[in-house]
Amino acid sequence: MSRTKFIGAVEIGTSKVTVLIGELTQGRTLHIIGVGECQSRGVIKGAVADFKAASEATHSALMAAEQSAGTRIDEVYLAQTGGHLEGFYNEAAVNVSSADNLVSSPDIDTVCRLAKAKNLPEGRMVVHHLRRPFRLDGRNVPDPEHLVGQRLEAGYWTVHGQEGKIADNIHVIRGFNVRVAELILSSLASGTMLASAEDKQNGVLVIDVGAGTTDFVLYRDGCAQLTGVLPVGGVHLTNDLSLGLRVTEGQAEKLKLRFGRGTVVTKDRSEKVWLNGDFAIGDRQFPRHAIEQITAARTTELFEVVRKKLGAAFSPEKTAAGIILTGGTSKLPGIDEAAARVFGVQARLGEAPGWVAENLRDPGFSSVLGLLQYGLSSRADLAAPRAASRATGWVKKLFATA
Missing domain, CATH: 3.90.640.10 (ATPase, substrate binding domain, subdomain 4)
Incomplete structure (x- = not known):
């Protein structure tokens, strides 16, 4: 029988630092037992600019959350945002190796490895590999193993960021003597909290407008297709x-x-x-x-920049579920109307699931709630956690050798 674990979700934002503590029982039951908030200091446009000030604010929020929960945190899931984050798409294809054209696990491993093999510029590191649906002989398939076909394709949207800025965020948490388990994009955290499986299948754009940054993720065919961050909020x-x-x-x-x-x-x-x-x-x-x-x-200018960033990836016809808005700035009256005008699809304010307590239903909690849901559920709908684990492990080595 596995012991109970206490997992923290931390978002170091431009205006505030938010911490939630969740109790993980038997690896699958979620209970939110602690909340901590502190006015942010030393953070500009989602990036740490004054390490000491950012650390003090974050540690205050962590201490408040632990006092609220009455327990220490075992590990932390840490939100990632900031204008330094970028992404690109890369795909690969392999011929199915077996004589009977039955797709095997090695075929899948090979095509995934090749699709993720593109080198990054110096000083950059991977935060997430987001896989789009496999294609087998030109048709989308969720899981190609044991299917019959000749050509297997896989593609990934790879999100990467500056090593130094990511290291700063992790070092802030490590200064509190707690382990960073995963790095999770703020946009993905919000998306997993607010967009349903049906939304993601039909096509939906989730836009999280915070104080210093605007994070967005576009879903289609049930998967995250593209993400981005603007240093505007x-x-x-x-x-x-x-x-x-x-x-x-x-x-x-x-x-x-x-x-x-x-x-x-x-x-x-x-x-x-x-x-x-x-x-x-x-x-x-x-x-x-x-x-x-x-x-x-x-507000209109902000949405126009998001649409420009999405480019040809966004089309109203393929975004039937429209736009979900969240983040503290989404409380601005009429912001949904502004988004609908720019994108040409319906827009609505995100609503937290019914199980979320009333004091956490504010849109400013969407991202950190999504972090906690990811950390507490092995079935959370975020792509490639192993890629994020490798990124975190890489930064740990960086500190170990510094």
């Missing part, structure tokens, strides 16, 4: 308001949260809103239309 809407209205960033953030929108709905350009609403000294009025115009323009 809710902070940039705040910056635009600060510049456009000539206010401090703190004041701009307040205006964004109270009056910002993904689309412009105010028609009366003379309508004014108060900064604080208390009419005290320093309280000021601003045109509501101008606030909406600024936030809507940046």
